Amino acid sequence: MIWNETKECMSRDEIYTLQSARLAKMVDRVYHNVPFYRKKMQQMGIEPGDIRCVEDVNKLPFTTKDDLRENYPFGLVAVPQSEVTRVHASSGTTGKATVVAYTRKDIATWSECVARVLAMTGMTREDRIQISYGYGLFTGGLGVHYGAEHLGATVIPMSSGNTKKQITMMEDFGATVLACTPSYALHLAEAIEEAGMLDRIKLKTAILGAEPWTDNMRRELEKKLNINAFDIYGLSEVMGPGVAADCLEHKGLHVYEDYFLPEIINPETFQPVAPGEVGELVFTTLTKEALPLFRYRTKDLTSITYDKCNCGRTMARISKFKGRSDDMLIIRGVNVFPSQIEAALLEMGETSPHYMMVVDREDNLDTLEVLVEVDESYFSDEIRELENLSRRISKVLKEALGVAVKVKLVEPKTLERSEGKAKRVIDKRTLY
């Protein structure tokens, strides 16, 4: 079902006209309300009047996660505090979170986007959706929650974790739709299989996101649970889940272009690449009130097509992701940067800051092992002390990263040094 046919099936001309008008209006508003962008535009010698149509977007400055961090927490907010009705946050590169803000209208737009995604999967108000994304500062839980309520479905706000309880509630409440990360869905699927509960649950759809996954993984999940599985994409900086999602055709994720203007650029030259070519995905928000962003660099690598989809929608589609243009990892749905580990070890000061991350997947749950060198002169020769040290490091890293870490102490000078491009990460998962 198409939730908003007038928008989702507009002609390309109509999309162009709508985007151009919204872009010009947004740039004008941002120029007058966000000193950060005004200064940048002045430095580049551009005025709001220079931005009149979609093509003009490449005159605008880029925005990065660092810009958000440097303006922590509310430096880029374009409305008075009284207009902000919600904040969310995600992890940053060096401990400081990236904070995002929403007005009442922003939340309504977000709910509209998520309702479109849910309808696209065939979900209706008759459905019961179990939301097993984390609730809280993470956008996953509440984002899908509001969209599902907007659609009129019955929401089961489970939040993440506690697999046994998840399955019990799924059976007792007759959940027909599951929303969580793809790896957790697979973990749940196997737990359901093991418990022999497959014929007692009524799931028919899974809407999965917050981490990259492959088509093979989708097919495996669909077969295991006898469901249709869909990919939902989003990032808190741009909005949260619901920026794009795939339809039953599974031939790319539809981007809600009436709200977000996508570009694909070469991450080295910053020049646009042709449709179909792989590059970094960049978003300019077109209607966001609280946190409008110019050309936000997602660092996700993908390609785009503007061809009409067999499902009838005209909104551009981005391909499944091909990787990242930075070193960010997504572990259990949490964004992790290797530099966070180095910063935490340096701050702790009890070991050398040399480390190696080993990311793997056991029983469909991501695992993170961090190899840390013991300090040559100050290690203790008591096993108990060394074990305490491992535990302390693991606690510090868990606090810094937001994911559980297994620490392994290794001999000094056995890990590569960071001069040049030391390999700090071994990712054994198949994500792209």
Next chain:
Amino acid sequence: MIVKQLSVFLENKEGRLCDAIETLSSNGINISALSLADSTEYGMLRMLVSDPESGVKVLKAAGIPAKLTDVICLKAAHKTGALSRILKAFMGKGIAIEYMYAFAAGENASVVMKTSDTEKAIEVIKESDIEAWEAETIYNINA
């Protein structure tokens, strides 16, 4: 009374223990007592050697993390109850025995002991009739 023990951190990797021992022998350092503690991921090799200072140097040069630890060495006769007599001397004195291992030296057995408070342990020994080895004697025990 303080004896310098050579402590070596070993990753659980094939050949690591052999590397350490070989490094010592090729530098003419003799081992008179040895204990190997293990965890799932690494081992801790503790040794009394003929020249602890050089031991640390040659091991570090070979890329094997090593350090010196203060321990005490006590004589225990080859007689039932000898060890318990030693342990009883430490009881109620607020001294924890972190680890311990034994070796034979001449007619007597000996125990190497790492305590939570070496100074205090030495006082206890002086007040008791327990016999301790002098460091120099231990280093040259097999010379």
